[in-house]
Amino acid sequence: MSYAIAIDGPAGAGKSSIARRMAEILDIIYVDTGALYRVIGLAVYREAGMCQDPETISRIADQVEVSLSHNEKGQRVFLGEEDVSEEIRREEISQMASIVSAVPFVREKLLSLQRDMAQCQSVVMDGRDIGTRILPNAEYKVFLVCPAEERARRRLLQLREQGLSGDYDQILADIKERDHRDMTREISPLVKADDAIEFDTTGHTAESSADELIEVLGLCPRSC
Numbered sequence: 001m002s003y004a005i006a007i008d009g010p011a012g013a014g015k016s017s018i019a020r021r022m023a024e025i026l027d028i029i030y031v032d033t034g035a036l037y038r039v040i041g042l043a044v045y046r047e048a049g050m051c052q053d054p055e056t057i058s059r060i061a062d063q064v065e066v067s068l069s070h071n072e073k074g075q076r077v078f079l080g081e082e083d084v085s086e087e088i089r090r091e092e093i094s095q096m097a098s099i100v101s102a103v104p105f106v107r108e109k110l111l112s113l114q115r116d117m118a119q120c121q122s123v124v125m126d127g128r129d130i131g132t133r134i135l136p137n138a139e140y141k142v143f144l145v146c147p148a149e150e151r152a153r154r155r156l157l158q159l160r161e162q163g164l165s166g167d168y169d170q171i172l173a174d175i176k177e178r179d180h181r182d183m184t185r186e187i188s189p190l191v192k193a194d195d196a197i198e199f200d201t202t203g204h205t206a207e208s209s210a211d212e213l214i215e216v217l218g219l220c221p222r223s224c
């Protein structure tokens, strides 16, 4: 019997690291839905810069083909035939993803792609509206929280580990801007599903969070 674990929460709360780790332990597929919005954000950025116009965004989104595949290294995402898995991680694409994700046409376009992934295989899927809209019947639902200041510190550390520099205040402002947009948009805002368990990742590593969640949810690792 296949099952789904929905993990929602704000940017930087640790969703992807925790979900990836849980997928590894449980031997199921990890689906990073934010990457899909990022692909559309990238397509818009390439054609129209930091465009915020819903009509232009819908027109470009209508023309592009977004797809994803999984291999032993994890998920890859494609814009047409092009593998854009690395390029979508750029900072301006993070903001563009948040902007395009508020456009109804974009959310509709990506809906079936996400649901199809959970059709006939077990998945752990992370995003903003997985437990509320994409997989409302998911067997397990988690809502991750973490203060914006802690998330900004983590991001700065991550950049430093990659040999990059970053400004804490700017990172914190970007996180708050994204939180605000994701939580206040009219369609599918970031909100905890009534039946989700809330988990604060402050002071936890991805490994310890994943282990604890697997235990709290009563899931069975592949070794058991």
Ligand code: DC
Pocket: 011, 012, 033, 034, 035, 037, 038, 094, 097, 098, 101, 102, 126, 127, 128, 129, 130, 178, 182
């Ligand atoms: O998880 P992420 O940071 O890669 O997501 C990028 C943006 O995509 C995020 O700001 C909000 C949007 N998003 C969404 O609206 N719904 C999802 N299920 C996943 C992401």
